[in-house]
Amino acid sequence: MAQFNTGIVGIFSVVLLFACLCLFIELKFTKFCIFCHSGNKNFLLLPDIDCKKNPPFLVILVTTEYWQLQARTAIRQSWGKERIIGDKRIVSFFLLGTLERQNKSAETRIISESLKYKDIIQKNFIDTYYNLTLKTLMGVDWVHHFCPQSSFVMKTDTDMFINTFYLTELLVRKNRTTNFFTGSIKSKDHPIRNKVSKWYISEIEYPGEWYPPFCSGTGYVFSTDVANQIYIISPSVPYFKLEDVYVGLCLDKLRIPLEELHSENTFFPSKVKFSICRFRKIVTCHHVQPSEILMYWNALQSSQDEECIGAGPAE
Ligand SMILES: *[C@@H]1O[C@H](CO)[C@@H](O)[C@H](O)[C@H]1NC(C)=O
Numbered sequence: 592m593a594q595f596n597t598g599i600v601g602i603f604s605v606v607l608l609f610a611c612l613c614l615f616i617e618l619k620f621t622k623f624c625i626f627c628h629s630g631n632k633n634f635l636l637l638p639d640i641d642c643k644k645n646p647p648f649l650v651i652l653v654t655t656e657y658w659q660l661q662a663r664t665a666i667r668q669s670w671g672k673e674r675i676i677g678d679k680r681i682v683s684f685f686l687l688g689t690l691e692r693q694n695k696s697a698e699t700r701i702i703s704e705s706l707k708y709k710d711i712i713q714k715n716f717i718d719t720y721y722n723l724t725l726k727t728l729m730g731v732d733w734v735h736h737f738c739p740q741s742s743f744v745m746k747t748d749t750d751m752f753i754n755t756f757y758l759t760e761l762l763v764r765k766n767r768t769t770n771f772f773t774g775s776i777k778s779k780d781h782p783i784r785n786k787v788s789k790w791y792i793s794e795i796e797y798p799g800e801w802y803p804p805f806c807s808g809t810g811y812v813f814s815t816d817v818a819n820q821i822y823i824i825s826p827s828v829p830y831f832k833l834e835d836v837y838v839g840l841c842l843d844k845l846r847i848p849l850e851e852l853h854s855e856n857t858f859f860p861s862k863v864k865f866s867i868c869r870f871r872k873i874v875t876c877h878h879v880q881p882s883e884i885l886m887y888w889n890a891l892q893s894s895q896d897e898e899c900i901g902a903g904p905a906e
């Protein structure tokens with residue numbers, strides 16, 4: 592009888608242990624948290640989007656500085672406006688740091704801009720050129736925590752023109768879902784050792800002769816799983832102030848290759864002279880003024896039915 596009892600107790604203990612283990616695994620993998628509420632993770636401002644309910648196809652993250660309101664306005668009215676292309680939803684958000692010198696009136700304006708458009712992501716770091724890596728990592732952090740359900744992420748800048756229609760078409764055609772990273776590829780770039788350059792890098796900051804392959808920070812696109820991978824690897828990649836190179840260093844460590852989106856060049860890290868036929872076949876163009884963003888966008892929209900006869904590829 593006693594032997595029978597210990598047998599029962601033994602089986603019961605095993606079952607109980609198993610149940611506890613299951614519960615633990617379940618809690619761990621659903622990221623369920625009893626004692627912590629899903630906090631803001633140090634974000635000062637967050638956009639209004641529920642990616643779980645209605646996941647976007649593409650999230651465009653636009654680095655911006657406080658004073659570039661005119662450009663943000665132009666982007667909101669053109670390529671950055673939320674829209675559905677085919678059946679794919681495209682949304683854009685702005686990445687912002689904090690002002691170097693405290694300025695209550697400027698801070699109030701940012702908060703009201705955020706309340707009005709609900710498209711600003713902000714954390715508490717000083718918004719300077721050499722903190723651009725922090726800004727990009729903030730975007731990656733946001734995607735990881737708030738929008739891992741999206742399919743693709745683009746990181747670009749405020750002085751850019753983005754043809755979201757063509758980009759979406761090419762991404763759909765490419766039919767990639769994971770481990771995908773594309774843009775204007777710089778496969779063999781080296782640190783600039785000239786001290787007067789904006790991109791000067793000392794031997795201490797980067798002793799190597801070559802950078803790993805990276806995509807120009809003017810505009811690159813990646814499958815959302817890559818954001819999650821960068822988020823996880825970045826604490827073990829030493830900070831480097833050139834954000835596009837830094838992302839290249841992360842990708843190198845993750846062994847994620849850079850790939851062309853299309854057989855023709857579509858990501859232009861420089862200015863491209865505008866023509867409707869040319870701009871239909873580009874993804875990015877750099878150095879555009881807010882007025883040009885609107886002009887180009889409106890010209891493309893109003894000429895949708897016109898054909899480009901004999902138009903060659905964009906150069
Ligand atoms: C604070 O911001 C306002 C609004 O943008 C600007 O006009 C003003 O010059 C700024 N003040 C300082 C001290 O930077």
Ligand SMILES: *[C@@H]1O[C@H](CO)[C@@H](O)[C@H](O)[C@H]1NC(C)=O
Binds near residue numbers: 716717718719721722
């Ligand atoms: C970057 O931001 C941090 C946090 O606000 C600040 O301490 C640091 O001075 C900034 N770095 C540069 C180069 O501006």
Ligand SMILES: *[C@@H]1O[C@H](CO)[C@@H](O)[C@H](O)[C@H]1NC(C)=O
Binds near residue numbers: 766
């Ligand atoms: C897209 O890729 C998947 C596999 O990853 C394949 O099953 C599917 O047929 C592809 N679709 C198109 C339209 O090429």
